[in-house]
Amino acid sequence: DAKTTQPNSMESNEEEPVHLPCNHSTISGTDYIHWYRQLPSQGPEYVIHGLTSNVNNRMASLAIAEDRKSSTLILHRATLRDAAVYYCILSYNQAGTALIFGKGTTLSVSS
Amino acid sequence: NAGVTQTPKFQVLKTGQSMTLQCAQDMNHNSMYWYRQDPGMGLRLIYYSASEGTTDKGEVPNGYNVSRLNKREFSLRLESAAPSQTSVYFCASSEAYRAGRWGYTFGSGTRLTVV
Numbered sequence: 001d002a003k004t005t006q007p008n009s010m011e012s013n014e015e016e017p018v019h020l021p022c023n024h025s026t027i028s029g030t031d032y033i034h035w036y037r038q039l040p041s042q043g044p045e046y047v048i049h050g051l052t053s054n055v056n057n058r059m060a061s062l063a064i065a066e067d068r069k070s071s072t073l074i075l076h077r078a079t080l081r082d083a084a085v086y087y088c089i090l091s092y093n094q095a096g097t098a099l100i101f102g103k104g105t106t107l108s109v110s111s
Numbered sequence: 112n113a114g115v116t117q118t119p120k121f122q123v124l125k126t127g128q129s130m131t132l133q134c135a136q137d138m139n140h141n142s143m144y145w146y147r148q149d150p151g152m153g154l155r156l157i158y159y160s161a162s163e164g165t166t167d168k169g170e171v172p173n174g175y176n177v178s179r180l181n182k183r184e185f186s187l188r189l190e191s192a193a194p195s196q197t198s199v200y201f202c203a204s205s206e207a208y209r210a211g212r213w214g215y216t217f218g219s220g221t222r223l224t225v226v
Binding site: 046049099101103 | 142144152154156159161167169170201203212214215216218219220
């Protein structure tokens with residue numbers, strides 16, 4: 001299954017854009033790229049997902065490299081509430097029916 | 112608000128006791144999942160139900176059983192709790208099981224301590 005590589009931690013300042021990178025060099029043609037985040041003491045929260053084209057929603061943007069071997073989650077203006085662990089996920093269980101989470105990137109936001 | 116509801120939120124069990132964690136979703140999703148999260152770790156898949164009437168093992172199924180009671184409800188049972196099962200348990204649902212096409216909605220979790 002496709003593996004992802006994310007930095008363990010990143011720091012940002014409030015109201016500045018944040019670019020969270022994810023490398024996935026073994027991605028297959030049918031793998032969707034998912035991003036979730038988990039605030040302290042809460043369940044994971046869906047952020048965004050995409051297959052080939054860049055995606056935007058009210059929370060973030062997902063920029064996918066043309067060769068799909070990397071992607072970047074973009075938070076346009078970080079707030080203190082965006083401090084969380086961000087998971088980039090491509091892995092599935094053997095049957096291809098459930099997401100497998102890695103360790104993610106811990107994002108700190110300073111005021 | 113629509114979403115995934117888990118009960119209880121907190122539970123302390125003695126070693127050897129049994130209990131059932133309840134999960135219900137009101138989004139008419141077909142697929143449901145149980146994950147556990149240990150301190151400082153990512154989530155690990157315990158069991159999942161691709162559709163009503165089916166259940167399958169995930170990465171760490173030992174010591175657990177599940178029941179997909181109906182389309183809305185998916186319960187996780189610990190028959191004989193062990194300290195190694197101390198964890199936070201998350202239930203999730205998605206529109207369908209095809210890996211990746213749909214996002215997951217998670218519940219707020221059940222914090223379980225086995226002493």
